[in-house]
Amino acid sequence: MTMLCDRCLHQAVIYQRYSGVHLCREHFVRDVERRIKKDTRKMVEGGDRIAVALSGGKDSTLLLYVLSEIFEKRRDIEILAITIDEGIRGYREHTIRVAKNMTKNLGIEHIITPFRDRYDTTLDELVRTSDVGPCTLCGVLRRGALNWTAKEASADKIATGHNLDDEAQTVLMNYLRGDVKRLFRQKRRDDFIPRIKPLKDIPEKEVALYGFIKGLDVDLHECPYATQALRSEMRELINDYEVKHPGTKYALVRGFEEISNIITYPEVQLSRCKICGEPTSNDVCMACLLSANGSRENNTHKSKLRPTSQC
Amino acid sequence: MKVLVRIGGGSKEVDVGGSENIAAVLNLLEINPETVLVSKNGVFVPDDDVVEEGEELTVIGVVSGG
Numbered sequence: 001m002t003m004l005c006d007r008c009l010h011q012a013v014i015y016q017r018y019s020g021v022h023l024c025r026e027h028f029v030r031d032v033e034r035r036i037k038k039d040t041r042k043m044v045e046g047g048d049r050i051a052v053a054l055s056g057g058k059d060s061t062l063l064l065y066v067l068s069e070i071f072e073k074r075r076d077i078e079i080l081a082i083t084i085d086e087g088i089r090g091y092r093e094h095t096i097r098v099a100k101n102m103t104k105n106l107g108i109e110h111i112i113t114p115f116r117d118r119y120d121t122t123l124d125e126l127v128r129t130s131d132v133g134p135c136t137l138c139g140v141l142r143r144g145a146l147n148w149t150a151k152e153a154s155a156d157k158i159a160t161g162h163n164l165d166d167e168a169q170t171v172l173m174n175y176l177r178g179d180v181k182r183l184f185r186q187k188r189r190d191d192f193i194p195r196i197k198p199l200k201d202i203p204e205k206e207v208a209l210y211g212f213i214k215g216l217d218v219d220l221h222e223c224p225y226a227t228q229a230l231r232s233e234m235r236e237l238i239n240d241y242e243v244k245h246p247g248t249k250y251a252l253v254r255g256f257e258e259i260s261n262i263i264t265y266p267e268v269q270l271s272r273c274k275i276c277g278e279p280t281s282n283d284v285c286m287a288c289l290l291s292a293n294g295s296r297e298n299n300t301h302k303s304k305l306r307p308t309s310q311c
Numbered sequence: 312m313k314v315l316v317r318i319g320g321g322s323k324e325v326d327v328g329g330s331e332n333i334a335a336v337l338n339l340l341e342i343n344p345e346t347v348l349v350s351k352n353g354v355f356v357p358d359d360d361v362v363e364e365g366e367e368l369t370v371i372g373v374v375s376g377g
Contacts, residue, residue: 001361015357022357058373208373209348209355220372235374239345 014209017246025213032210035201036066043196044157046076051155051193053146054081054103054110056095058211058218059161061102063199065216067159068106080109080153084145086138087115087122091224098217113149115141119291127225130290134225137290144278144287150193162197165204168249169234171256176234180265192279203249314362316340318370327362334358336368346374 003012005024012022023031044050052067054060064081071077083099085092096112103110115122119141126141127134150158162170174180199207211218241248272278273285280286314336316325327336333356337344344358350369351360362368 003357003360011354012357012360013355015359025355203345205345205348205373208371212348212355222374236343239343242345243343 013213014206016206017242018250028206029210029213032202032206033066033069036198037070039201040067040070040196040198043198044071044077046074048156049078049080049154050196051146051150051153051158052079052081053158053160054083054099055161056083056097056099056102056219057161058216058220059163059166059199059204059207061098061161061216061218062207062211062214063159063161064102064106064108065214067198068108080111080155082146082149082153082155082158083110083112084142084149085112085114085116086142087124088223088225089124091221094221095219098219101217111149111153113145115145115291118145118148119287121291123225126290132290138225140286140290144276144285147192148276148278155193158193158195160195160197161199163199163202163204163207164249164253165235165238167197167200168238168252169231171252172234172238173230176230181268200253201250312362312364314365315367316370317368319372332359332361333368336362337370340370342370347372 003015003022004010005012005027006022007027008024010024010026013025014028015022050067050071052060052064054064064079067079071079081099081103083096085096099112100110102108123134123138123141126137130137146158202210208218208220238249238252268281270279270281271283273280273288274283275288276285278285278287312328313324313326316323316336318340325336325340327339333349333351334344337347337349337358348355348371349358350356350371351362352367353369
């Protein structure tokens with residue numbers, strides 16, 4: 001028996017257990033776009049130049065596509081795309097090709113910043129010589145390169161493709177590690193270009209389905225370094241709970257948002273990195289410490305590193 | 312009851328017993344429905360869609376990135 005859309009009785013493509021609704025292609029697409037628009041309007045102001053962090057993966061590809069649709073007629077809002085090329089042989093070349101095609105088709109300015117240009121090395125090279133895990137290295141350096149490139153491009157905001165699953169995993173990981181500082185950094189990023197996450201209410205499965213329905217180049221390859229055990233455990237745990245208790249992912253994220261609206265976490269005093277000038281709570285920022293730029297510096301700060309929540 | 316399941320570039324005929332819907336078939340294959348999209352005879356379907364003898368399912372993993 002074919003399941004039917006609760007709104008029009010056409011054939012359903014998805015059952016959203018968390019809302020108890022079956023949706024057809026058309027109503028599913030409308031539903032996703034409505035939720036993204038609703039969130040995005042709260043995050044964006046007239047005059048904004050928004051840099052979309054475009055890896056070429058499914059999340060950022062969808063994000064760029066939807067934002068370009070939403071703001072197509074807004075002359076007071078500019079969209080550009082930034083791709084950070086970490087230098088991951090056999091993986092990043094493909095996603096960069098997807099990113100180039102996407103920006104070309106949409107007529108959107110596209111800036112590619114290789115790690116090599118910013119840090120004089122690549123992730124592949126660093127992984128071979130560093131005792132720090134690849135996801136930690138990549139998280140710190142990519143965040144730094146993205147912030148730096150966005151500033152150079154005079155962007156007012158950086159939009160990232162974090163979806164509901166990413167957000168729920170990050171919240172739970174930080175709770176379980178007792179990492180309150182990192183938990184609250186999710187919300188406030190002092191001295192950095194403000195970040196917005198327009199896909200934070202869209203489950204990963206729905207991001208992929210939207211991409212397929214819209215005929216986007218949905219890249220489902222996984223980064224060869226993405227083996228971070230804790231995040232994989234969180235993903236499995238949360239997905240199991242979501243099946244047994246639909247709405248778990250939303251509950252985790254909403255719960256954290258409510259707490260963070262009530263609690264004021266002490267500001268961290270930031271200074272400027274003496275090597276690159278980027279904001280840091282130390283003399284030298286983690287990006288410089290971990291990259292070739294910082295190889296001459298005292299590496300004692302490395303002991304403060306914890307596995308990143310970026311991957 | 313047998314259905315053809317395409318997954319990860321391969322395909323196999325699976326005896327799904329009396330499984331009534333896609334979620335039950337995924338459960339049999341130890342796949343969490345949150346992590347995949349399923350198309351039946353080439354069309355995306357919800358995981359409570361009913362499965363019948365001889366149908367063809369394609370399972371696409373959606374966890375990616377890094």
